[in-house]
Amino acid sequence: MSGSRRVAFVTGAGRGLGRALCVRLAEDGIDIMGVDIDEQIASVDYALSTPADLEETARLVRAAGAAMLARRADVRDSARLAAVVDEGLDAFGRLDIVCANAGISPWTSPVDDPETVWRDVIDVNLTGAWNTVREATPALVAGGRGGSIVFTSSVAGLRGLGGGTVAFNAYTASKHGLVGLMRTLARDLGRENIRVNSIHPGGIDTTMMGAEQVVPFMTAHPHFGETASPALPDGRLDPREVAQAVAWLVSDAASKITGVTLPVDAGVAL
Numbered sequence: 001m002s003g004s005r006r007v008a009f010v011t012g013a014g015r016g017l018g019r020a021l022c023v024r025l026a027e028d029g030i031d032i033m034g035v036d037i038d039e040q041i042a043s044v045d046y047a048l049s050t051p052a053d054l055e056e057t058a059r060l061v062r063a064a065g066a067a068m069l070a071r072r073a074d075v076r077d078s079a080r081l082a083a084v085v086d087e088g089l090d091a092f093g094r095l096d097i098v099c100a101n102a103g104i105s106p107w108t109s110p111v112d113d114p115e116t117v118w119r120d121v122i123d124v125n126l127t128g129a130w131n132t133v134r135e136a137t138p139a140l141v142a143g144g145r146g147g148s149i150v151f152t153s154s155v156a157g158l159r160g161l162g163g164g165t166v167a168f169n170a171y172t173a174s175k176h177g178l179v180g181l182m183r184t185l186a187r188d189l190g191r192e193n194i195r196v197n198s199i200h201p202g203g204i205d206t207t208m209m210g211a212e213q214v215v216p217f218m219t220a221h222p223h224f225g226e227t228a229s230p231a232l233p234d235g236r237l238d239p240r241e242v243a244q245a246v247a248w249l250v251s252d253a254a255s256k257i258t259g260v261t262l263p264v265d266a267g268v269a270l
């Protein structure tokens, strides 16, 4: 039996932008199925989130008045994602929104093997997003009410920022790849009234952008992002400022918006 409240599936829900998405959508009365990874990826030079982080997201969602099914899942494991979607459908009876948000950005990877670094970034950021939508989309279609899919890309999905590392080459390729995936799905799923868009944040104040890894990277790669300055006086983004844009994009207020690459970046991509 399908309930009347909308339901969103969010990856990378443990902290950062993923947590902000869960909480902001919860404030709009949307119940959440949220997943995050339960192990470190060796090529990433900062700690990924913990089970306690995901529990904190669930606590905040519940405090905002919504329900949350919080589960550990690696977006590289499509069978696990399918199991969580099934469990969420049993719990909530429907799915309306998908936020393919999980991502990694190794700055100075501790792994010395370029092929491993390249593959890890592409596997999580691009293939992981594809796994997410391919496991969740059948439920959107089956619901027959249309729906909304949002990919978290980046300014690095719209332009080259340089950086000169395998990791950032892979990051840039993965985030551009999401645009192609978004566009072709927007065409195919439009027939089902499922809207598909991507957001392109500038620098968000999250663990991924922690000074411990970013400052040494910037020092070693002084040309990184030199053509990418914000137009607005304060270019730093709070995760909630990005989540607000997504809340609008998945709402009826954006009912005719599909296939769009939406910068949320204080003008960096200008």
Ligand SMILES: NC(=O)c1ccc[n+]([C@@H]2O[C@H](COP(=O)([O-])OP(=O)(O)OC[C@H]3O[C@@H](n4cnc5c(N)ncnc54)[C@H](O)[C@@H]3O)[C@@H](O)[C@H]2O)c1
Residues within 6 Å of the ligand: 011, 012, 013, 014, 015, 016, 017, 018, 035, 036, 037, 048, 049, 050, 073, 074, 075, 076, 101, 102, 103, 104, 105, 124, 128, 152, 153, 154, 155, 200, 201, 202, 203, 204, 205, 206, 207, 208, 209
């Ligand atoms: N922080 C920024 O400046 C910035 C800018 C543009 C885009 N983004 C994108 O925003 C998204 C969220 O990043 P964030 O800034 O919140 O960083 P973050 O590191 O705080 O959060 C990312 C979350 O994804 C999870 N995750 C990583 N690999 C996973 C996997 N294989 N399976 C499941 N979960 C996994 C992490 O554990 C973490 O909880 C990412 O796609 C990132 O590329 C971030």
